[in-house]
Amino acid sequence: MxxxxxxxxxxxxxxxxxxxxxxxxxxxxxxxxxxxxxxxxxxxxxxxxxxxxxxxxxxxxxxxxxxxxxxxxxxxxxxxxxxxxxxxxxxxxxxxxxxxxxxxxxxxxxxxxxxxxxxxxxxxxxxxxxxxxxxxxxxxxxxxxxxxxxxxxxxxxxxxxxxxxxxxxxxxxxxxxxxxxxxxxxxxxxxxxxxxxxxxxxxxxxxxxxxxxxxxxxxxxxxxxxxxxxxxxxxxxxxxxxxxxxxxxxxxxxxxxxxxxxxxxxxxxxxxxxxxxxxxxxxxxxxxxxxxxxxxxxxxxxxxxxxxxxxxxxxxxxxxxxxxxxxxxSTGAAASATGTPDGLGYAAALRAVRVEGDVTGLTAPLVVQVHAASTIAEGRVPWGLGPHLAGAEVVRAVAGETDPAELRRLAGERPIVLVGRHLHRLPGARELVDALAATHPVTVVEMGWPGAWRPTGARAFVTTYGASHANGRAAAQVLGLAG
The missing domain is CATH 3.20.20.300 (Glycoside hydrolase, family 3, N-terminal domain)
Structure with missing residues (x-):
């Protein structure tokens, strides 16, 4: 029945x-x-x-x-x-x-x-x-x-x-x-x-x-x-x-x-x-x-x-x-449209970027993107600086599994820009950043929730407060790397 x-x-x-x-x-x-x-x-x-x-x-x-x-x-x-x-x-x-x-x-x-x-x-x-x-x-x-x-x-x-x-x-x-x-x-x-x-x-x-x-x-x-x-x-x-x-x-x-x-x-x-x-x-x-x-x-x-x-x-x-x-x-009764200003999201993301330290002189750096798993809420959405860069090499690294010496060898005389999400709570990330910064000019870009941790010896710490396409473009622009 x-x-x-x-x-x-x-x-x-x-x-x-x-x-x-x-x-x-x-x-x-x-x-x-x-x-x-x-x-x-x-x-x-x-x-x-x-x-x-x-x-x-x-x-x-x-x-x-x-x-x-x-x-x-x-x-x-x-x-x-x-x-x-x-x-x-x-x-x-x-x-x-x-x-x-x-x-x-x-x-x-x-x-x-x-x-x-x-x-x-x-x-x-x-x-x-x-x-x-x-x-x-x-x-x-x-x-x-x-x-x-x-x-x-x-x-x-x-x-x-x-x-x-x-x-x-x-x-x-x-x-x-x-x-x-x-x-x-x-x-x-x-x-x-x-x-x-x-x-x-x-x-x-x-x-x-x-x-x-x-x-x-x-x-x-x-x-x-x-x-x-x-x-x-x-x-x-x-x-x-x-x-x-x-x-x-x-x-x-x-x-x-x-x-x-x-x-x-x-x-x-x-x-x-x-x-x-x-x-x-x-x-x-x-x-x-x-x-x-x-x-x-x-x-x-x-x-x-x-x-x-x-x-x-x-x-x-x-x-x-x-x-x-x-x-x-209750839905569908929209107010009269006033239009969305061109580039509203990107301009907003740029206003959010915070820089601690010196980000000048980052000519053709080695960009190291540290792997970060996504949550179910986020899903697997692309993130990082890669799509926004001109003339920079991007390599991917897994914190805790990557040899800092190998990254230093790849960088040579170039500065390193290390990009991550929630680095303060990512196993092995603090140690990787500190090891690189001990012998190399390193700029850290934090695209997650920043927390209180700051790396020892890094040249600069940049916070975007997010990893959207807009946040990535804003970070690349602040670093002088935008294509």
Missing amino acids: GLDPGLRRLALGTLLAAYPGPVPPDWAVDLLAEGLAGHTLFGTNVHDPAQMAATTAALRAGRPDVLVAIDEEGGDVTRLAHATGSPYPGNAALGAVDDPTLTRQVYAAIGAELAALGINLDLAPTVDVNTADENPVIGTRSFGADPVRVAVHSAAAVVGLQSAGVAACAKHFPGHGATVADSHYELPTVDVPPAVLRQRDLPPFAAVVDAGVRAVMTAHIRVPALTGDGPATFSRAVLVDLLRTEYGFSGAVITDALEMKGAASAAGGVGPAAVRALAAGADLLCIGAKVDADLVEHVAEEIVAALTDGRLDRARVEEAAGRAAELAA
Whole structure:
């Protein structure tokens, strides 16, 4: 016996699915006609603007009021420019510049690009306060370590995005910035009292609620004083008592991807995670990136079963589906376009570069790019100075496995420019830099979160606050190496 059609449609109305490839398969469109709230697009779904416009048109043929979501943060997290790197700097660079008007302009430009392609929900901005230099998943996705500065720029980003008719989704509530674990792989714990969260992590969320943000994304983090042994995604104390009652948020609560270990492992699978999130007060459930028709049906079946046996209250699920529908209906009313200034992102990235030391005289250097793994959030996006250089040799090195003597031999009389991401926490990187700088003129370019470490003996330390295409071009220009 099949599912009750009315309950199945209700359950589907709370789900944000995904599909593989550049062309939506029939099942992905059919599910929209049957009530699915929408789909999230990832890099594998993106080839070029014409294809993207065709994709969103195909999805709207399934249902006109579909939610088409994407993670487009600028900086290190981009789906539209995953093949080349984003033409916009990310949040850390914008926070370093500390010009809220610029932040609003950059996010308005991103929003205009998304709206033109038919995308109406951006799973951005990240409004976490990155207070842990060792944070492996937030870092340059954050506007900084100061709650006041992060709050100001978070609000500016929301206003910019939503001025283009694209709903913003502030993430990750109640704050992922103090973690030293990645919730894609495990459940991080932030063991602090609520008073610390209110002072350190929550001011940006208060600011975006005041700015009218349409959606807030949950964090798969454990805050024992509030969430007990489970993640915030499953906590009514977080999603209802704190976010809705204390902070007055009335929009849609979206979960981070339920396929992530921080949620799925805590619940015993994606389906049970969906039920627990809905019961806690979430409205729109992001299933994840690796989704097929069977998984969507499985999650819908779990929700219907919970409605049938009383684990979920029907009024709660109707409220969730209603908020998801309201979110879709709230998009598309863009303000009159004023146009994006030419080169906005590159000019912003240039303003963010910080130089400690002397970067003159870097004629035809040996550029050493130190390998850095990407996070799941970032994906494998090209980075570095290579595409922006004129007359410089680029070699790649693995910290901890590369002989400094070999790099010195390759450099000869030339200076060395060593480029890395998060060098302060990359095993072997500090030792490699210090060994090279002991006998050679070395300039270090840090394209990740900089931390407090500075190399011994280096001629200069350059911080870009991100590794987007724009950040790379800006660094090459500051070093006098741009082609």
